[in-house]
Amino acid sequence: MTLPRKMLLIGCGNMGGAMLAGWLRGGVAPETFTVVDPYLETVADGVTLLREVPEGEFDAVQLAIKPQGLADAVPGIEPVMGPNTVLLSLLAGVEWETLAQRFPRAGGIVRIMPNLSAALGKSPIALAGEGLSDAQTAMVEALTAPLGQGEWIDEGHFDLVTALAGSGPAFVYRFIDALGAAATSLGLPEEQAQRLALATVEGASALAAQSDVSPGDLARRVASPGGTTQAGLDTLDANNRLLDLITDTLRAAARRGAEMAEEARRGG
Ligand SMILES: NC(=O)C1=CN([C@@H]2O[C@H](COP(=O)(O)OP(=O)(O)OC[C@H]3O[C@@H](n4cnc5c(N)ncnc54)[C@H](O)[C@@H]3O)[C@@H](O)[C@H]2O)C=CC1
Ligand SMILES: O=C(O)[C@@H]1CCC=N1
Numbered sequence: 001m002t003l004p005r006k007m008l009l010i011g012c013g014n015m016g017g018a019m020l021a022g023w024l025r026g027g028v029a030p031e032t033f034t035v036v037d038p039y040l041e042t043v044a045d046g047v048t049l050l051r052e053v054p055e056g057e058f059d060a061v062q063l064a065i066k067p068q069g070l071a072d073a074v075p076g077i078e079p080v081m082g083p084n085t086v087l088l089s090l091l092a093g094v095e096w097e098t099l100a101q102r103f104p105r106a107g108g109i110v111r112i113m114p115n116l117s118a119a120l121g122k123s124p125i126a127l128a129g130e131g132l133s134d135a136q137t138a139m140v141e142a143l144t145a146p147l148g149q150g151e152w153i154d155e156g157h158f159d160l161v162t163a164l165a166g167s168g169p170a171f172v173y174r175f176i177d178a179l180g181a182a183a184t185s186l187g188l189p190e191e192q193a194q195r196l197a198l199a200t201v202e203g204a205s206a207l208a209a210q211s212d213v214s215p216g217d218l219a220r221r222v223a224s225p226g227g228t229t230q231a232g233l234d235t236l237d238a239n240n241r242l243l244d245l246i247t248d249t250l251r252a253a254a255r256r257g258a259e260m261a262e263e264a265r266r267g268g
Helices: 014-024 066-079 096-102 116-120 134-147 156-166 167-186 190-210 217-220 228-265
Strands: 008-010 033-036 048-049 059-063 086-089 108-113 124-129 149-153
Touching: 008 014, 008 066, 014 033, 014 134, 048 149, 059 066, 059 134, 066 108, 066 228, 086 134, 096 108, 096 124, 096 228, 108 134, 108 156, 108 190, 116 124, 124 134, 124 156, 156 167, 156 217, 156 228, 167 190, 217 228
Parallel strands: 008 033, 008 059, 033 048, 059 086, 086 108, 124 149
Antiparallel strands: 108 124
C-alpha cells in the first residue's frame, strides 16, 4: 500500500491534530504534510504550516474543519482539486453527494470518521466512498493503518457509526466521570475516586480488547453469584436502564448527524 507523497490538511484542531500526531507517531514522514489552519500556532518539525491554501498538486487533501465552516471554505480549497487528488472529509453529517457537488474536480472522495484515539493508533476508522481506483483505495487504507482499524461501511450507516465511534469516546469519558462522581457522593475522596475510576476503565477495556470472550462473558466472570457485582449489575440492567439510556444517546447523536446533512445540503 502506498502513502500519499504530498498531503494537504485543511484544519488541524482536535481531530485533525490527533490524526497528524498518529501519522507522525506511526512513522509517516513529516515532509508529507502541509497544514492550512488560520489559528494553529505550531506544528511538528518538518510539517509545513500555512495560513491559506497553496497552489500545487496534492495526492490527498483532508478536510478537518467544522461542518458549519464548509460553505465559506470551499472557494479557497476547490482550486487545489484535480483528477489525481483524493479528498478525505471528516465532516460529521456532510454527505458524499454534497461533497461531490462542492468539489466536482476531485479525483476521488472519501468520508472518514475516526476518533481522538487516532493519536495513539487506536481509533476505529469508518470509511465510505465510491468511484475510487484501486490505487486510491490502497492509498486511503495506507493512511488509515497507522491510526487504528479502518473499516469500509455503507454510507447509509454513517451517522450511526459517527455516533458510536466518532462521538463514542465522549460517552465513555462521561461514564468514567460518573463512576468517580458516584463513588465521591458515596463517601470516597474525590481525587482517589477519579483515579480509581480511570484505572478501572483503562484496565477493563484493555482486557476486553485482548480477551477471546465477549464483554458480556467478562462481566459474568467478574460477578460471583449473589455477590457485590451482581447486585450492581441488577441495578444497571433493571428495566433495561443502561441499554435504553445508551440507545437514546446514540439515537440523539445520529439524528443530529442527519440534521447536519440536511443543513449542508441546503448550503449551510
Ligand atoms: N473532535 C472529534 O473527536 C471528532 C471530530 N470530527 C470532525 O472533525 C472536524 C473537526 O473537528 P474538531 O477537530 O473537533 O474541530 P476544531 O475546532 O478543534 O478544529 C478545526 C480547525 O479548523 C481550523 N479552521 C477553521 N476554518 C478553517 C479554514 N477555512 N481553513 C483551514 N482551517 C480552518 C480551526 O482553526 C481549527 O484548528 C469536524 O468536521 C468534526 O465533525 C470527526 C470525528 C471526531
Ligand atoms: O461532535 C461532533 O459533531 C463530532 C463528530 C464526531 C465527534 N465529534
